[in-house]
Amino acid sequence: MENYFNRTEKNLIFLFGRTDFLEKTDAIADIEKHKVYLDDHQKNELNNIGSLYDFDNIIIADSHLNSIYALNADTAFLKQFTRTKADSLKELNKDFVYYDASIYDHVGHPVLLYIIPLHSQKDPLHPGGFIVIKEHFSKFQRILYERTGMGTTGESYLVASDKRMRSVSRFFPDSLPLNIHVNSEAVQNVFKEEGRHILQDYRNIKVLSAYRKLNFDLPWAIISEIDYQEAVKPINQLKNYIIAITVVLIIVILIVTYFISNAISNPILYLKDIIMSLSKGVIPGFSIKSKGNDEIAQITEATRQLVEGTKRTTEFAHQTGAGNFEATFTTLSDKDTLGLALLSMRDKIKMLQEREVRLVREKASALLEGQENERKRFVRELHDGIGQLLTVVKLRLDAMEAKDKEKQEEKQEVLDLVNNTIGEVRRISYNVMPSVLVDFGLEAGLRGLCDNVKKYSRLNIEFTYIKETDKPLNFEVSVPVFRIVQEGLNNIIKHAKATDVFLDVMEQDDYLYLKLKDNGIGFDKADVIKKGGFGLTSMNERAKLLNGELHIESIQGEGTITELEIPINRD
Template identity: 40%
Template sequence: MEVRTEAARNALQNITGPSLVVDYRGVPVVSAYHRLNIPGLNWAIVSEIDQVEAMQPVYQMRSTMVLIGIGVCFLITLLTWFVSVPLSQRIDGLKDIVLQLSQGKLPGKPLLTGNYDEIGQMIQAMNQLILGLRRTSLFASEIGNGQLQSPYEPLSAEDTLGNALIQMRDKLKASQEKEIVLSRQRTTALLEGEENERRRISRELHDGIGQLLTAIQFKINAIEGQEQARKEIKTILDETILEVRRISHNLMPSVLRDFGLEAALRSLCNRTAQATGWQVSFSFDADPEAPALSQEFITSLYRIAQEGIHNAVKHAQATKLDVIVDHEPDQVQLRMRDNGKGFDLQTYETQDGEGNGIRNMRERTHLLGGKFQLISRVGEGTTLVISVPLGEEVTERMSD
């Protein structure tokens, strides 16, 4: 059989090599051919295999690689989705917080940090910022409410807002302290003016009216006749002299100036017992190590006791009154306790307000730098406790 193919012609022409040709069937084949070097013979070896059959493993490998590529792409896409969704959620959370902060709102709950990567570090820093802003907001609210003693620690040395609030608090505190000092000075001046006026009126009553009344008494005693009218006039005049002496003593008791606080309070208690018929007890305990009290301090404490006894006589409906003074090295404490009708403190403060007597005692106590405590229950009497610390601060306040 004669075969006329491209592979046969190439082989007989001494062309060697494999190539892709069409065989005698008209089917593409992979052909390998080579001419035989045999003398006298013009032969060649041709070996062929169909292209489809030869390329079947390649096609299978290509299909496998395509499937593997598709699977790898799917896995990469799935992995990217699993990584990017939580990442985008964390970024969205940060975005929402930044938007809220831009509107002046503080988020209620902190964000979960999650992985400690760059975004996790940003979330942690944002949570710290929110916590710091919440503390700063609370601190600003406390300043607005006048709580100037509230502690605050800025986020850092460069915390502009925190440091500005601290400076504002310190300035307000200094202004408040200055106002307190000025108020004390004004109150001290008023009380000093009041005491000076009391002394002046007491002196004028004693030296002026008292002497005139005494002179009239002598004149009446010298008048003869009309014994009954003279006795009546003398009785009225004696009562007037006693009343003038009582008023002068209440304005400025000489015993306070001449003999000190203990003697003045004892005299006040004795006169109260005589005037009311109450059982009034007085106790004065002074520690040997206790410092001497200034005249201003003694006068203020006496006025507090005087006002307290006056209030008890006026309102308590009591039969017994205890006045106790403890003069210790570090403080002076005055306690007054009666067995009167008492009252409900809460109702008294909310409905009736604070009376002038209690207000005056409270102001004098605060002026001394002391603590004013009022204890009362209906049917159980009333107790008043005045505690004034002693030291350089009290001395400075009284000297001012």
């Protein structure tokens, strides 16, 4: 009911507050001097509002509440209303007024008016006219007739402060509301406070009554009542139902208790067998299933998680024992002692293995470093010892004079032999430790190696070196890479029966890639490794020392491809 009044008030203030209505206000205020006319559009507007909201009448009146325009001729009540209320309405400083004009209806029907003052620009403090809207009481009656939960004797009705009804009585439908005088205890209290009580209604019948004053500017209250006997009838029926249900429940509980005791004991015995197996170190091989969400099911689920966790722990231990230190493992909780111990053991074993690998690499690196140092010493001795002696022999032979032709030929043969010996010493010296590698770096060393191989073999070698950085390559990297290429070329010369070789190198700031390809007969890699091929082993060891990867792919009859990828740290 209150929602309807509030919604109607907001809508009407909005509709009649528009400019096309307000612009008539000054003319209405000055009605004695000007004749006010409503155009067809405004009349249609009023008709539409009346139809939309189902109002009984809409009247535009001047400041003395004289009718200027009305939707219908039912304005007699306004004449009675004018004589008593026109002056008092002028003094009201409100945008919307509710007024109970029931006493001015000559028949005795309830009359509710909505009055909207129209303020003129000439006198903004006092209204220059009024819009008077007569409400259809049938709408209130429809709201009150919604008797959900009120039974056959319940009703809701409106009563004013004059203790007369403003809605049709359910029990006296032929009587006019204003002719029904309500002097019950509910009406005596409702305009003081709201309440809910058992009392006598206006028929002098015992009822359950709930009442409160409506929350808007009318001295009206709404009272809802139902006969006491009808109200307590469901309670008495419910009492009887409860007694019958209680008896049935006791019987059902006794039966259910018997089955529940069996349903509880069987899962507990089942869990006991599983836990006994776990206590002996035996992991159940069957799947543990839990049903429901009760405590037994939760214990079963916890046991299942324990078994699954034990399985994962066992599998993780097997993986760790097999050397798979990258296997993932999730502990049962932050306080899983066994799981945390296994993770700690895995980390320690992994650390020990890494330390062992590092020591092996350090030993291999030291061994290779010793080899390189020995080669440097050997090259120096060749150069300083045998090389110089051969040079002296050549110089002495050049200084000797042969007396006849035969001696001259012998001298020349010896000189050729000495020159060949010097060349062989130089070749051996280059293979052992090329000076160009030491002096000019990897690119020059590999180029010299390719030239030297082409000179002493029938191989056609195409060498490409792409350098995408200006930073020099460390000698500790250049030497192992050179040895890997040198070993690969030696293998091609000895075993591949190739005619063409392609060597491609790409050097970047942090990365070096090398590819050595031939068109030889290829080989079975597994067979070579099985026979303990020292060359491949040496190449792999040198690649590992550089934290690189060496890939050799060989197809018999199609040749061999050797690829080397190593990271470079130039710090």
